[in-house]
Amino acid sequence: xxxxxKVLRVNLTEGTCKEEPLNMEWVEQxxxxxxxxxxxxxxxxxxxxxxxxxxxxxxxxxxxxxxTMASTGGRYSVVTKSPLTGGLACSNSGxxxxxxxxNAGWDMVIVEGKSAAPVYLNIQNEKAELLSAEGYWGKSAxxxxxxxxxxxxxxxxxxxxxxxxxxxGVLYAAIINDxxxxxxxxxxxxxxxxxxxxxxxxxxxxxxxxxxxxxxxxQATQEAKQVLAENPVTGExxxxxxxxxxxxxxxxxxxxxxxxxxxxxxxxxxxxxxEAMLEVRESDGKANLTRNGGCFACTIACGRISTxxxxxxxxxxxxxxxxxxGGLEYEASWALGCDTGVDDLDALTYANFLCNEQGxxxxxxxxxxxxxxxxxxxxxxxxxxxxxxxxxxxxxxAMVAVCELVGKGEGFGAIIGQGSKRMCEKYxxxxxxxxxRGQEFPAYDGRAIQGIGLGYATSNRGGCHLRGYTIASxxxxxxxxxxPADADGKADLLIAFQNATAAFDSAGICIFTSxxxxxxxxxxxxxxxxxxxWTPERLxxxxxxxxxxxxxxNYAAGQSxxxxxxxxxxxKEAIKQGPMKGQVSQLxxxxxxxxxxxxxxxxxxxxxxxxxxxxx
Amino acid sequence: xQKSLVIDADKCTGCLQCExxxxxxxxxxxxxxxxxxxxxxxxxxxxxxxxxxxxxxxxWCLHACPVEAIQxxxxxxxxxxxxxxxxxxxxxxxxxxxxxxxxxADSGKVIKCDLCGGDPECAKACPTSAITYVDANWTGxxxxxxxxxxxxxxxxxx
Numbered sequence: 001x002x003x004x005x006k007v008l009r010v011n012l013t014e015g016t017c018k019e020e021p022l023n024m025e026w027v028e029q030x031x032x033x034x035x036x037x038x039x040x041x042x043x044x045x046x047x048x049x050x051x052x053x054x055x056x057x058x059x060x061x062x063x064x065x066x067x068t069m070a071s072t073g074g075r076y077s078v079v080t081k082s083p084l085t086g087g088l089a090c091s092n093s094g095x096x097x098x099x100x101x102x103n104a105g106w107d108m109v110i111v112e113g114k115s116a117a118p119v120y121l122n123i124q125n126e127k128a129e130l131l132s133a134e135g136y137w138g139k140s141a142x143x144x145x146x147x148x149x150x151x152x153x154x155x156x157x158x159x160x161x162x163x164x165x166x167x168x169g170v171l172y173a174a175i176i177n178d179x180x181x182x183x184x185x186x187x188x189x190x191x192x193x194x195x196x197x198x199x200x201x202x203x204x205x206x207x208x209x210x211x212x213x214x215x216x217x218x219q220a221t222q223e224a225k226q227v228l229a230e231n232p233v234t235g236e237x238x239x240x241x242x243x244x245x246x247x248x249x250x251x252x253x254x255x256x257x258x259x260x261x262x263x264x265x266x267x268x269x270x271x272x273x274x275e276a277m278l279e280v281r282e283s284d285g286k287a288n289l290t291r292n293g294g295c296f297a298c299t300i301a302c303g304r305i306s307t308x309x310x311x312x313x314x315x316x317x318x319x320x321x322x323x324x325x326g327g328l329e330y331e332a333s334w335a336l337g338c339d340t341g342v343d344d345l346d347a348l349t350y351a352n353f354l355c356n357e358q359g360x361x362x363x364x365x366x367x368x369x370x371x372x373x374x375x376x377x378x379x380x381x382x383x384x385x386x387x388x389x390x391x392x393x394x395x396x397x398a399m400v401a402v403c404e405l406v407g408k409g410e411g412f413g414a415i416i417g418q419g420s421k422r423m424c425e426k427y428x429x430x431x432x433x434x435x436x437r438g439q440e441f442p443a444y445d446g447r448a449i450q451g452i453g454l455g456y457a458t459s460n461r462g463g464c465h466l467r468g469y470t471i472a473s474x475x476x477x478x479x480x481x482x483x484p485a486d487a488d489g490k491a492d493l494l495i496a497f498q499n500a501t502a503a504f505d506s507a508g509i510c511i512f513t514s515x516x517x518x519x520x521x522x523x524x525x526x527x528x529x530x531x532x533x534w535t536p537e538r539l540x541x542x543x544x545x546x547x548x549x550x551x552x553x554n555y556a557a558g559q560s561x562x563x564x565x566x567x568x569x570x571x572k573e574a575i576k577q578g579p580m581k582g583q584v585s586q587l588x589x590x591x592x593x594x595x596x597x598x599x600x601x602x603x604x605x606x607x608x609x610x611x612x613x614x615x616x
Numbered sequence: 617x618q619k620s621l622v623i624d625a626d627k628c629t630g631c632l633q634c635e636x637x638x639x640x641x642x643x644x645x646x647x648x649x650x651x652x653x654x655x656x657x658x659x660x661x662x663x664x665x666x667x668x669x670x671x672x673x674x675x676w677c678l679h680a681c682p683v684e685a686i687q688x689x690x691x692x693x694x695x696x697x698x699x700x701x702x703x704x705x706x707x708x709x710x711x712x713x714x715x716x717x718x719x720x721a722d723s724g725k726v727i728k729c730d731l732c733g734g735d736p737e738c739a740k741a742c743p744t745s746a747i748t749y750v751d752a753n754w755t756g757x758x759x760x761x762x763x764x765x766x767x768x769x770x771x772x773x774x
Contacts, residue, residue: 067646069633069636103649207643207647225743293630298631299633299743323661
């Protein structure tokens with residue numbers, strides 16, 4: 001069955017930890033992780049609550065394949081109401097925290113209320129307790145993990161924690177586990193900070209058993225691993241270059257948002273690419289990439305472990321950063337680099353370290369800095385506002401200085417920490433915020449690549465590539481190649497991706513497997529592990545159900561069809577140069593097609609018959 | 617022909633597939649805390665090192681055991697714990713210089729690598745071939761070959 005069937009409910013206001021049974025009826029409909037947590041949240045909480053109030057709840061949840069030998073089966077999600085978007089936040093992380101929760105005997109942990117003083121939740125198998133975190137408040141994620149392991153005299157303790165940014169109310173604070181894996185987006189770390197919950201520590205030794213049909217499970221997981229190994233993306237591209245394999249690819253397509261989306265080709269892309277991370281530098285004879293780091297059970301190992309040139313200005317007198325740690329992902333390299341015009345690989349790696357150290361989403365951070373740079377060059381923001389920082393595009397020094405400030409929520413960093421929507425509104429130029437639903441876009445230009453633009457507009461968590469990664473089809477040709485510039489058929493393509501992704505995200509596995517796997521590869525693994533018949537068709541419908549439920553949450557939280565939109569820069573300002581010159585997003589054409597194909601009304605609301613069909 | 621586990625840490629990504637394969641084979645559950653092989657992440661250096669019993673010929677654990685609960689499997693060369701004999705005294709865990717035999721509080725017995733009877737699951741599960749199971753007399757074969765290859769004209773000398 002693969003679920004532990006146990007939920008840990010933690011009330012921070014009352015200081016209690018209680019066990020309750022998992023709702024298996026909801027499991028049938030929502031599987032686990034992303035889907036199941038959304039169901040719990042919708043049933044238990046009014047979506048209209050203030051995201052940073054004690055009334056908001058946080059759910060840390062595994063999937064049925066978490067903790068098993070299924071490749072990438074180590075994922076967990078954090079689901080809550082987002083302070084950044086006001087809608088649903090659902091952030092997914094790898095590393096080794098999710099499997100530890102499952103090994104301790106818990107499918108999920110629901111956190112309610114607010115503690116009067118800083119605490120951390122300590123879980124040792126069936127025992128759970130809230131302990132004082134006074135000594136860790138004000139400490140970084142790195143210091144906190146190190147301190148907690150020392151305090152418990154347990155090097156095998158798994159820790160998920162916020163850094164200082166989450167304490168200070170930076171609206172895109174992340175939760176960091178295993179030092180450099182993150183539940184990164186939508187401010188899930190901010191919610192944690194608002195509850196005075198500094199960290200969760202887990203040690204689980206019970207193991208994950210109860211596989212329905214072990215022999216068939218080994219067969220299915222083994223076959224699926226073989227599919228990953230033989231696929232050019234998961235078997236070659238990602239292991240060799242990480243997600244940074246995309247830097248040159250997307251740039252060549254002409255879909256690389258540059259300098260706050262003023263351009264769509266970045267002249268410095270080659271210098272900050274995955275290939276550049278392999279080049280041996282002169283100073284110490286080493287490359288930026290030290291090693292591939294795999295998350296739990298992952299047979300792809302796209303994770304990058306990097307070191308910064310010890311002679312680089314960012315770390316020259318700081319030995320604490322002259323270590324190997326979590327290196328650049330494509331999205332971080334884009335946001336902190338292309339979007340700010342910075343082509344300094346070491347500066348980007350340092351900024352990425354800071355994001356891990358203090359728990360910040362590098363996409364929202366880099367994108368907000370980029371819009372501030374545009375405001376600075378327009379003369380709207382001055383050196384007085386920035387505290388003396390000359391915030392020009394291309395300045396590695398400025399980019400890094402702002403990252404340091406945001407990490408601690410200090411000075412101009414507190415303003416950048418509010419995200420680009422609020423920051424641009426504050427300075428009177430809301431049109432310069434490259435966001436949807438208040439969340440910053442990732443690294444693909446929706447004018448050049450039509451499907452992903454529609455994806456940004458309709459993503460339930462705001463600007464995001466991980467709700468429906470049509471780039472796979474539009475650029476990489478997976479499962480079939482479609483023309484990125486052509487809007488025809490993109491509504492249907494996106495819906496197929498969105499639904500499948502919601503199913504992957506509910507299973508306990510990583511979405512990167514979907515470069516090689518379809519639901520045809522996932523279903524046999526689930527079916528062998530779990531009771532009930534799990535077919536690709538059932539999973540696809542489950543994904544659609546999850547997507548609709550998330551939208552229902554957002555509507556109840558105050559969003560509407562009017563939020564399915566993009567900034568004018570994407571729909572009206574044509575791309576100025578490169579292969580996609582002259583293109584704008586054809587959102588106005590695609591959105592009605594999307595609504596119709598979803599079975600939604602023309603205003604974006606979900607009609608009763610669609611709800612009935614999906615059992616909502 | 618006897619075979620040995622050979623570990624190449626340079627290839628390890630720290631994914632723990634080996635620990636799961638080991639625990640599910642030996643204990644019937646996916647449970648890294650019950651694995652006979654352990655992967656150590658050295659974070660600041662960026663290296664992952666899998667480590668397990670090397671099956672010493674003159675095995676300290678075997679000699680230390682007061683009840684002869686650790687015995688040689690002549691076919692595989694593994695030193696195996698005979699659960700029916702083990703009394704959980706832990707003397708072997710003290711005697712092993714490498715720490716690769718450990719007490720399991722749930723069973724009251726010690727656990728160590730037994731090479732899965734000659735078909736080690738960890739080696740089969742490793743996605744990067746960081747763990748291999750090769751001719752015990754030629755564990756240096758790959759490294760030898762690597763150095764021998766330097767004789768090929770045009771190879772950089774180092």
